[in-house]
Amino acid sequence: MNAPASELACEARLNLRHLPRYMDNIADRLRSFEADSTQEGQRIGFRFAFGDGSFDLDRLVMRASAADRDGLARVKDLLATAVQVYAKEESPEIVWTGDLASETSLAQFRQMTVVDVHDLTPRMRRIRFSGEDLGRFAKFGGMHIRVLFPTRDVPDPQWPVLGANGLPSWPEDDRRPVARVYTIRALDVTAGWMDVDFLVHPGESVGSAWAMQARAGMTVGIMGPVGRPVRQAQWYVMGCDETGLPALSRLLESLPATTRGIAFVEVADIGERQYIANATAIELRWLERNGAAPGTDPRLAEAVCSVTWPQDGTGFGWFAAEAEASRIVRDHWRVTLGLGRDATLAANYWRRGTAGLMAG
Ligand SMILES: Cc1cc2nc3c(=O)[nH]c(=O)nc-3n(C[C@H](O)[C@H](O)[C@H](O)COP(=O)(O)OP(=O)(O)OC[C@H]3O[C@@H](n4cnc5c(N)ncnc54)[C@H](O)[C@@H]3O)c2cc1C
Incomplete structure (x- = not known):
């Protein structure tokens, strides 16, 4: 690995008895953020x-080292998260020393103000947020955010700050905002706004309930970007319900024009179809539930699983919907077809009967 052109660097001691035991999982996770890895003796390096x-x-x-503050914060966050996840049994205590170690503002946090609310369809509401310094939300390949909402119990939340471990430090429960995961549907860094499409679904909720009464001037926090970059391929099979539609739309708008494949989108009824400026040769097919409860119609998973993968060129499977549908598709791709993580992503975007899935 060549010497990096880095200006900022910091390190953290890891008092972990079994670090080598966790390293395969840590390395796998870091490589999934498009890092090249190298090993020289006992030193394992990752270049993002x-x-x-x-x-x-x-x-x-x-x-961790990087040329700028955002990059350093991102590397620290990825390393510290990987250690927290895979060395959990030893309750790792991470304290960074070096450049920006005493920084307390959280690089991935912004307070955002609602500037526009309008309905795309009867159940999909687009909310435009304005905020400062949004450049990082176009970086790092992740297209999702955690939106931090005020709630009835915590109407005036306190926002998280940066902890000494390089991860967010949260206030006590009585001031803690409630997080839900959403997709940045569109972003204009120069003008300082982003659009998020909220599905308005019935029942007790935080995100959907907030969106139903959103109006200009209201504020939320956001953190991000989160998520891994979607691997570039020549051919895709895709599937989603309404919650994955903002991400699918972004992909269809931004993948190269020569990209082939098929995308299935499940919506409640014909009134929920949206115009997508599909820039690719991927064929789009809509499936309507027509009265079936969300997350109960088997046809989306069946349609995706019935697609024959081409033998030539690179292919990628992308799926984002209710957890049970995602499990069926993930099992089909990974177990039945024997495809790897590098060729498939089947994500749980929500789960029937569970609040706040993936928001932790
Ligand atoms: C990476 C990622 C990106 C996402 N992007 C978007 C996005 O751009 N737009 C969007 O609308 N959602 C998106 N979601 C899904 C969203 O995070 C969940 O639907 C979340 O549960 C909504 O929070 P809530 O507070 O409205 O409901 P919760 O409080 O989490 O749940 C309350 C109840 O509502 C049910 N519920 C949750 N979602 C749905 C649903 N879709 N239909 C019917 N019932 C539901 C739950 O099962 C639960 O019973 C995304 C999820 C992920 C993981």
Whole structure:
């Protein structure tokens, strides 16, 4: 690995007895954020588009470096999250030292103000938020955000700050906002706005309930971007319900014109179809539930699983819907077809009867 052109660097000691045991999982996770990895002796390095990370298994130290603050914050967040997730049994305590170690403002957080609300369809509401310094939401390949909402119990939440471990530090429960995951449907960094499409669904909720009464001047927090970049391929099979439609629309608007494939979209009824400026040769097919409850119609998963993958060229499977449909598609791709993570992503966007899935 060549010497990085980095100006900012910091490191954290890892008092973990079994670090080597966790390293395969940590490395897998970091590589899924499009990092190139190398190993020289006991040093495992990761090069991301925005900075470098490394683990020294002899010295039990992890190191982050980048050319700018955003990049350094992102590398620290990815390394610290991977350690927290895979070394959980040893309750790792991470304290970064070095450049920006005393920083308390959270690079991935912005307070946003509603500037426009309008309905795209009877059940899909587009809300435009304005905010400052939104450049990072166009970086790092992730197209999703955690939206932090005020609620009836916490009408005036306190926003998270940066902890010494490089991860968000949250206020006590009585001031803590409630998070839900959404997709940045559109973003204009220069003008300082982003659009988020909220599905308005019945029942007790936080995000949907907030969107139903949203009006100009209201504020939320956002954190991000979150999510991995979608792998470039020549051919795609895609499927989603309304919650995945903002992400699918962005993909169809931005993939190269030569990209082939098929995309199935499940919506409640014909009135929920939306115009998508599909820039690709991917064929779009709508499926309407026509009275079936959301998350109960098997046809979306069946349609996606019935597609024959072409033998030539690179292919990718992308699916985003209710958890049970995603499980069926994931099992089909991974177990029946034997495809790997590098060729498929079947994500749980919500789960019937469960509040706040994936928002933690
Ligand atoms: C990466 C990612 C991106 C996402 N992007 C978007 C997006 O751009 N727009 C969007 O609208 N959603 C999106 N979602 C889905 C959204 O996060 C969930 O639907 C979330 O549960 C909504 O929160 P809530 O507060 O409205 O409902 P919750 O409080 O989480 O749930 C309350 C009840 O409503 C049910 N419920 C949740 N979602 C639905 C639904 N779709 N239909 C019917 N019942 C439901 C739950 O099962 C629960 O019983 C995304 C999810 C992920 C993981």
